[in-house]
Each structure stands twice: as structure tokens, then as C-alpha cells.
Amino acid sequence: MTVSCPQCGASVEARTETRFHHCPFCTSSFVAEEGRGIVEYYLAHSRDDRLAWSTLASTLEGGGDDSPVERLGCEYLVAPFWLSRSGGGTRLVPALRHPWFGMASLVLPGGDLLYVPKGSDFTPPDIPVAEAWGDGAGREPGSLALVHLPLYLLTFRVGGSDCRAVVSAVDRRAYLLDPLPRSAVTLPLRHVALVVGYSLLLVIVGMAVKNHLHRAIAFAIIFGMAYFSFNAFLRREA
Template identity: 75%
Template sequence: MTISCPQCGAPVEARTETRFLHCPFCTSSFVAEAGVGIAEYHLAHGRDDRLAWSALVSTLEVEGADSSVEQESCDYLVAPFWLSRPDGGRRLVPARRHPWLGESSLVLPGGDLLFVPEGSDFTPPDITAAEALGEGAGKESGSLSLVHLPLYLLSFRAGGSQCRAVVSATDRRVYLLDSPPRRAVTLPFRHVALISAYALLLVIVGLSMRNHLHRAVAFAVIFGVSYLSLFAFLRREG
């Protein structure tokens, strides 16, 4: 069977319906899917587990979740995804069966898409494009490609709960598969008492003074004195 290279259009002989191929003319790599050549790419990246855990902690802090992470496991996976471009948009769908990939809605990270070099050992897809995207996938030239994305699969405990997260190794974007508990925020009794007394004083002054100018001056004085007092108190407490 002869398949046209999706990059240069040169004819390439293929022995099976679905396999990894390399064009002898432009040296690009691609996949044959149902007799159609589909370009195959990857994103260059070196593994660094510390960056993955750091990205996770930063995301938990931003979202107000408990960031006291107890690390359990970190798996590094370069997973294949079908990338389609319907109506000018982008749709990324897992091309390999993995429970974590099916639960996360990954987006294509920034970076240069590089052709997979000859002799590479990237994990091949076990989900066809038609199964993942529908029968019409890849009918238009250049509308479908296969992209290998480097990912970290993190298993951890936060706030006593078992959690999982997928981290993109290219841009360190974090996809939480389980929501960690929110970080509990508690105020000391002294602080609550001070704030309550300050609010009560403002209410009393506001009700007792009829003149708007006098009321504004009183509020300004109370605010200035209270601000300096509270600042000194909190600084001493810290």
C-alpha cells in the first residue's frame, strides 16, 4: 500500500494499515491511519521531578487548597494524543488508554512541535483516530496529527486526602484530578475581639453624630488611631 507523506506529499510504501513511518525524501515521521498519512510530533523535554512537585504546590496555594503535600509517587510518561483542528480550533484527545489521561482535559502546551526522529521508541497509540474523534477525523489534509506529550503523573496526600494530578512537563500546567481540601483559615480570639470592638465603635459614633462633617472627622480620627494601634499590636504578635 502506498501512502502520501503528509509533509512533502511523496509516496511511501506501507505494509500495514496502522504503523509508524518515515519519509525517505523529507525525513519527517508520520503514522498511517486507515490509509492516510498523519504527521507525528513530539515536544523536547528533560525529566525533573522537583519542578513537577513545585508546580503542584504553587497551584494548590493559588487555589486556596491545603499545600502541605505528602509525596507518594511521580511517574513520567510521554503519552500520544490525537490533535485535530476542527473549524480553526484545536482538540486534543488521548490516543492511549490510561485512566488518568481520560479524566484530565489537557490542552496543547506552547513550544515547538518537532518531528519524531527515526528509531525513537515513543509509545504507539492503541486508540484509533476514528475511535477517539469520530469517523470524519483526518479526512481533510493537515487537519489531524499525532503529538507525544511529556507528562508527570503525581500521586500525593494533602490535608489527609488521597489526590492525583497530571502536570505538563513542557509548561508545568497542573491538572488536578482530585480536589484537595481547602486550607482552613482561623483568626485568634484577640483579633476577632479587636475587629468587633472597632466595628462597634464606628456604629456608635455614626449613630450619635448628626452632623456629616463632624461624623467624617470622627471616622478619620478613629481610623488613624485604630490603624496605628492595630498595626503595632499585630507586629508585636508576629
């Protein structure tokens, strides 16, 4: 099967579909898919599990969850994705069958897209373009590419629940696949008693004082007392 190199346009003999090929003229790497050459890129990254866990911790803290995280597992995978450029935007669709990838809407990280070197052992795609995009998708010249993204697949336990997250290594972005457990907010009993007491006082004063001006003055005094009381309680607990 003869296909055109997506970089230089030279005719290249591709013996198999959806496998890695290299142009003998410009040395670029590409994938032969449905009788056409699709350019193939990767993003450089050296594995660092600490970076993945740090990214997860920052994401949880940014979401207001400071619960302790129990680390259960960290898998590093450079996974292939079909990249479509159309209408001024980009979109990634998994090119590898993995149960986690369909749950996370990954975006293309910033960074240099490098041509896959000859002799590389990147995981080949097992989802054809037609299955990933449907008929007619990515048919414009140069609109479709294969990108290998370095990802961390994390499993962890927080608040007694097992959760999963995909961390994009290049842009340090975490995609949570499971909802985090909601932490119950408890108020000290004395705070509850204080709120109830001031609420009852407001009801009693509102029913007893008939004059609107006197009632407003009484409410202002009660609210002022409540403000200073709560401040005193908070300073004592701090």
C-alpha cells in the first residue's frame, strides 16, 4: 500500500495499517490509516511519581478538600490519542481502549510536539480513526494527528472512599474520575445553643415591642451582642 507522507508528501510504501512508519526522505514518523499517512507526535517527559501525587494534592486543596490522601497505586502510561484540529480548535479522542480514558475529557497540553523517532516503542493505537471520530471526521489535510501523551493513573483513598484520577504529566493537570466524599460539617454544641438563644430573643422582642423604631433599636443591640459573642468564641478556639 502506497501512502503520502503527511510532512513532505513523498510516496511511501506502507506494508501494514495503523502501525508506525518512517518517511525515508524527511525521516518523519507517521501512521498509515485508511490509505493515508497521519503524522505522529509525542511530548517528552521523564517519569516522576512525586510530581503526579503533588499535582493531585494541589487539585484537592484547590477544591477545598484538605482530607488526608492514602496512596494506593500509580501507573505511568504513554497513551496514544487522535488529535483533531478543525474550526480553530483542537480535540483529543482516545486511540487506546482503556476504561479510564473514556471518563476524562483530556485537553492537549502546552509544549513542543516532537516527531516520534525511528525505532520507538510507543504503544500503537487500537481504535481506528473511523471508530473514534465517525465517518467524515478529520478528512481535511493536516487536520488529524496521532499524539502520545504521558499520563499517570492514580488510585487513592480519601474520606474512606476509593477514588481515581488521571494526571497529565506535561501540564500537571489532574482529572478526577470519581466524586470525592463530602465532609460533614459539625458545629460545636455551645455555638448551636448560642444561635438558638439569640433567635428566641429576636422572636420574643419582635412580639413584645410594638413600636417599630424601638423594635429596630432592640434588634440592632441583639445583633451587635451576637457579633461580639461569636468573635469571642472563635478567638478562644483559635
